[in-house]
Amino acid sequence: MPKPVRISxxxxxxxxxxxxxxPGAALALERxxxxxxxxFGDETVVAPLLNAHPRLKEVTELRHTDISIAxxxxxxxxxxxxxxxxxxWRAVQAVRDGEADAMVSAGNTGALMATAKVCLKTMAHIERPAIACMWPTTRGESIVLDVGATIGADAGHLVDMAIMGAAMARIVFDLERPTVGLLNVGTEEIKGIEAVKEAGRLLKESNLPHLNYHGFVEGDDLGKGTVDVVVTEGFTGNIALKTAEGTAKQIAQYLRSAMSRTLMAKIGYLFAKQAFNALRDKMDPRKVNGGVFLGLEGVVVKSHGGTDDLGFASAIDVAYDMAHFELMNTIRAMLEHDPVGQTV
Amino acid sequence: MPKPVRISxxxxxxxxxxxxxxPGAALALERxxxxxxxxFGDETVVAPLLNAHPRLKEVTELRHTDISIAxxxxxxxxxxxxxxxxxxWRAVQAVRDGEADAMVSAGNTGALMATAKVCLKTMAHIERPAIACMWPTTRGESIVLDVGATIGADAGHLVDMAIMGAAMARIVFDLERPTVGLLNVGTEEIKGIEAVKEAGRLLKESNLPHLNYHGFVEGDDLGKGTVDVVVTEGFTGNIALKTAEGTAKQIAQYLRSAMSRTLMAKIGYLFAKQAFNALRDKMDPRKVNGGVFLGLEGVVVKSHGGTDDLGFASAIDVAYDMAHFELMNTIRAMLEHDPVGQTV
Structure with a gap:
């Protein structure tokens, strides 16, 4: 029997x-x-909910906590x-204490990152953690980091992120040598922020064995899926992510309004209903829910705060994959082989 | 007879x-x-093209130049x-010399900005120019700046941009007191880059007469049109712009593929063809072509390099509006009334 994957x-x-x-956990368990x-939570609230999901209850240990973080x-x-x-804290601590392989929370990002940093500590040689997310592209999915852990990054941080992102891509996409791009305002080597240019030089010169450095990419390369991993600092990454989410919503609204304006359009919508459903499904943000905290001594996954059970189940799926395919060991191995970030 | 608007x-x-x-100029002339x-250009190439547009030729003075910027x-x-x-250079110089009210070029952004800075100079009290673009939103359009003139900005630059963007919004949207937001990673006052927070404090405290400071906005507020003017530094602004363009293209591709996959979808598409055309029209990036250089002693508009005649005509429309509604005088007046940027 395979070893179970334990999630706190x-x-x-x-x-x-x-x-x-x-109910999100119940959904993930089905898969x-x-x-x-x-x-971890208030047992007077959680226990009755668990009773409604007997299969889940069987595989769940509930521990009472008095305090929740707003x-x-x-x-x-x-x-x-x-x-x-x-x-x-207790859920993160379970990872630290080896009781769980990964942790998931829909709590607030700043509090979760601070808790994870204090409780788990950052990995050796990694100065700052980053948050990585899955980005839907026309050719599948890419990994984008940092989407909001820290503001600003020097060349060393960017190289660290490139290595950690490549480690994640290695296990998520099953690639020997994922392609990595640095987000910039132009693809020419003379353009952009000094730290980005310096990181580009370092990645190019070091020619790492487990990472195929592609060069600079621009904002429109995100949706194209030009590279497997896109690296940027947290301010820009967060704004790019939310801009893309906002644009998708905006276009969905245009589409709804166009399809309901005339009788002909409404008839067309009925015929193409299945196609529209497939499209809605493809654009469903709940399916890509789950930001992975990279650079910590343990796997922590952040779910959107406002998501529903389907979205929360996706975040558990992400944690499952990271634990199952041993993200931590992959990152450690790649950091050992790729010491470029430490020389900066 | 009204005074003609002269564009170089x-x-x-x-x-x-x-x-x-x-042909782009011919289209704009119709409107x-x-x-x-x-x-300004090589007359052996331009003159024959002008001959094909007699109406345009009548209102155009062609001056020969030997050199074009790659x-x-x-x-x-x-x-x-x-x-x-x-x-x-010569087209920019025509604005400087008072021969033209505004200038349009589809040439490369860096070269055009450098040329404009050297030839026109920046306005008094403005340290650095910015590029403003029109951003389509679900409630109409907003102005977003800087989308790529300079990398990085301190609080003073951000305040300058807020004032210049509000001046542009005043004339484009015909608003007495346009709302202005600072792009950030969260709407709480404690979050974000120091310069953005400081600019927020300055704008709030100064309570300017011609600018309604809204506070921080996030990436998804761009598409929502939460404010009339969104201010950010050029690196982030450029990446947000290209990310949104990329996302729009990506979804258009999803939609095309969904609508051609099954017979039912194809039939639906035929019924809803007009609705789809309206949608395509609404999402047409050529319609919002034309980045306005703000902060220079003259109006310069940058067209996308790869656009067609329809797109170039849009950029001329933008230049027309800026000249016709006296962007320069509006900015000057607002800078005089709003001296907050100078106190930083």
């Missing part, structure tokens, strides 16, 4: 807390029967009041 | 040069019969070899 869950995180976390859960809690406050006690 | 054109700029510039053109020319090189001689 912050049951109180997110806009909807356990009412999304519990991955080898999942085992460790849930969605607008400042990171420092989340640490102060949550240390050792909040559902968020 | 770099006939050699862009991927297609005069073969796009001349604005009060246009007068001053074209699309991959470095800015410094463009100045060195172009000063006083290139079609790009």
């Amino acid at each position: 869950l912050d049951a109180m995180g997110g806009d909807h807390g356990p009412s999304v976390v519990v 991955h029967p080898d999942l085992r859960f460790l849930m 969605m607008d809690e400042k990171p420092s406050q989340a640490i102060r009041m949550g240390r050792g006690k909040s559902s968020m | 054109l770099d006939a050699m700029g862009g991927d297609h040069g005069p073969s796009v510039v001349v 604005h019969p009060d246009l007068r053109f001053l074209m 699309m991959d020319e470095k800015p410094s090189q463009a100045i060195r070899m172009g000063r006083g001689k290139s079609s790009m």
Whole structure:
């Protein structure tokens, strides 16, 4: 029998807390029967929800916590009041203590990152963690990081991110040598921010064995899927991500309004309903929910705070993949082979 | 009779040069019969094209230039070899010398900005120019700047951009007090880059008469049209713009493929053809072509290098509006009333 994949869950995180976390976990369990859960949260709320999902209840250990971190809690406050006690902290701690292989929370990003940094610590040689997300492209999916862990990055941080992103791409896309691009305002070598240019030089010169450095990419290369991994600092990455999400919503709204304006369009919509459903499915942001914190001594996955059970299940899927395919060991191995980031 | 609007054109700029510039000008003239053109370029190429457009030829003065700036020319090189001689320089110079009210070029952005800075100079109290573009939103259009003039910005630059963007919004949208937002990674005041936070404080405290400061906005507010003017530094702005363009293309491709996969979808497409055409029209990037250089002593509009005559005509429309509604005087007046940028 294969080893089960153990996921710890912050049951109180997110806009909807356990009412999304519990059914989300039940959905993920249907897809991955080898999942085992460790849930942290208010047992008076969580236990009754678990009773409604007997299959899930069987594979879940629920541990009571009194404190939950609010969605607008400042990171420092989340640490102060949550240390050792909040559902968020305890779920992260389960990873640190080896009780879980990965942790998922829909709690607020700043608080979760601070908790993860204090509780898990960053990996040796990695100065700052990053958040990586899956980005849908016309040729499949790419990995984009950092989408909001830290603002600003020097060349060394960018190289670290390139290596960690490539490690993630290696296991997610099953590629020996994923292509990596640095996000910039032009593809010529003379353009852009000094740190990006310097990182480009380092990646080019070092010619790493597990990473195929492509060069600079631009904003429109994200949707094209020009490279497997796109690296940028967190401010730009976060704005690019939200701009793309906003544009997708905007076009969906244009489309809805165009299809309901005339009788002919409405008839056309009825005929093409299945095609529209497939399109909606393809553009469903819940399917790519789950930002992976990279650079920590353990796997932490951040779900969108406002998602529903389907979206939360996707975030668990991501955690499952990272744990199952041993993200941590892959990153460690690649950092050992690729010491370029440490020389900066 | 109203005063004609005089536009100078770099006939050699862009991927297609005069073969796009001349028919583009002819199209714009149909919409604005009060246009007068001053074209700079190789007369052996431009003159025959003009002959094919007798209406345009009547209102155009063609001046011969020997030198054109290549699309991959470095800015410094463009100045060195172009000063006083290139079609790009001469067209900018026509604005400086009062022969034209605005200038349009599809030439390369770096070279055009360098030429404009050296030839026109920046406005008093403005340290650095910015490029503003029209951004289609679900409630109409917004102005976004800087989409690529300079990398990085301190609080003072951001405040300058807020004022200049508001001046442009005032004339384009005919608003007394346009709303302005600063692009950031969160809407809370504690988040983001120091310069953005500082600019936010300055704009809030100064409570300017011609600008309604909204606060921080995020990437997804761009498509929503949350504010009339979105301000950010050029690196992030350029990446956001290209990310949105890329996402729009990506979804258009999804849609095309969904509508051609099954017979039912194809039938639906035929019924809804008009709706799809309206949608395509709405998403047509050529319609929002034309980046306005703000902060210079004259109006310069940059067209996409790869656009066609329809797109180039849009860029001329933008230049027309800026000249007709006196962008320069509006900015000057607002800078005088809003001296906050100068106090930083």
